[in-house]
Amino acid sequence: xxxxxxxxxxxxxxxxxxxxxxxxxxxxxxxxxxxxxxxxxxxxxxxxxxxxxxxxxxxxxxxxxxxxxxxxxxxxxxxxxxxxxxxxxxxxxxxxxxxxxxxxxxxxxxxxxxxxxxxxxxxxxxxxxxxxxxxxxxxxxxxxxxxxxxxxxxxxxxxxxxxxxxxxxxxxxxxxxxxxxxxxxxxxxxxxxxxxxxxxxxxxxxxxxxxxxxxxxxxxxxxxxxxxxxxxxxxxxxxxxxxxxxxxxxxxxxxxxxxxxxxxxxxxxxxxxxxxxxxxxxxxxxxxxxxxxxxxxxxxxxxxxxxxxxxxxxxxxxxxxxxxx
Numbered sequence: 001x002x003x004x005x006x007x008x009x010x011x012x013x014x015x016x017x018x019x020x021x022x023x024x025x026x027x028x029x030x031x032x033x034x035x036x037x038x039x040x041x042x043x044x045x046x047x048x049x050x051x052x053x054x055x056x057x058x059x060x061x062x063x064x065x066x067x068x069x070x071x072x073x074x075x076x077x078x079x080x081x082x083x084x085x086x087x088x089x090x091x092x093x094x095x096x097x098x099x100x101x102x103x104x105x106x107x108x109x110x111x112x113x114x115x116x117x118x119x120x121x122x123x124x125x126x127x128x129x130x131x132x133x134x135x136x137x138x139x140x141x142x143x144x145x146x147x148x149x150x151x152x153x154x155x156x157x158x159x160x161x162x163x164x165x166x167x168x169x170x171x172x173x174x175x176x177x178x179x180x181x182x183x184x185x186x187x188x189x190x191x192x193x194x195x196x197x198x199x200x201x202x203x204x205x206x207x208x209x210x211x212x213x214x215x216x217x218x219x220x221x222x223x224x225x226x227x228x229x230x231x232x233x234x235x236x237x238x239x240x241x242x243x244x245x246x247x248x249x250x251x252x253x254x255x256x257x258x259x260x261x262x263x264x265x266x267x268x269x270x271x272x273x274x275x276x277x278x279x280x281x282x283x284x285x286x287x288x289x290x291x292x293x294x295x296x297x298x299x300x301x302x303x304x305x306x307x308x309x310x311x312x313x314x315x316x317x318x319x320x321x322x323x324x325x
Contacts, residue, residue, distance in 0.1 A: 035074060050097075070266070089114065107136050118144075136171070138171040147179075157210075159172075173213070173217040177220070203222040207249070219253045220256040234260070250282065257289060261275055273310075305325070
């Protein structure tokens with residue numbers, strides 16, 4: 001029987017990953033084990049402490065524990081789901097406590113939970129982010145549309161087209177592909193839909209068929225699949241990027257790889273430095289990707305180029321400063 005706290009927040013018919021066996025004395029627990037244990041703690045705290053204090057706790061433990069930092073976005077999503085349930089579906093009430101900790105995962109979780117239950121997607125996707133209509137919220141819309149359309153990428157993107165501005169539609173597309181390619185917990189989301197996980201062949205086919213407006217989003221997140229199957233094999237992911245065809249999409253894919261080095265190891269930019277430094281023609285987009293997630297991880301408090309000083313190599317730092325903003 002599932003944990004009585006976490007079970008409340010599971011979709012019917014899905015398995016609670018916290019029920020996987022955890023070895024207490026394991027000196028290096030897997031990302032899934034870290035996620036499962038931390039998730040139980042946070043979901044137990046949420047009804048008692050409230051959303052704002054629970055998000056503060058997540059922020060605190062993320063800064064203290066690099067392993068939690070690697071899965072914090074997924075945890076923030078889960079808190080968004082649970083907070084909306086506790087608020088009886090009142091989105092505006094929950095988003096009063098919104099926080100950008102862990103890449104804005106809480107907002108994304110609230111929005112995807114709401115849209116996943118929506119009976120009128122056209123109406124609700126335009127209302128749910130009001131009045132701010134900001135990009136982070138529309139990223140969450142993309143996640144929610146994937147649940148609402150049973151993981152049908154083309155259908156979800158058709159709904160993204162209805163966003164009130166092109167930049168909002170683009171952010172919506174980010175959420176669509178982040179959800180589609182989120183096949184493991186280390187990648188940032190637990191796929192609750194029950195849909196089969198995409199393969200690298202699926203990634204190549206899907207991105208190749210995606211409309212040009214959204215194609216960059218697809219190629220950026222596609223390496224997540226490689227890294228789910230081959231944890232921390234960033235060099236292999238870059239080799240896959242070199243196989244995708246057009247130079248633009250190779251560079252976009254490499255940018256995605258660079259961003260994952262920071263997302264999974266925000267405490268150690270030297271990992272990304274080694275990967276990007278050996279990336280040859282893909283070095284610059286790889287470095288740019290590192291910078292892009294560095295800023296997200298620090299909730300905008302540190303600029304993307306701040307990561308450049310931590311690369312341990314003067315020439316690499318110089319290139320980093322040229323390609324990050």
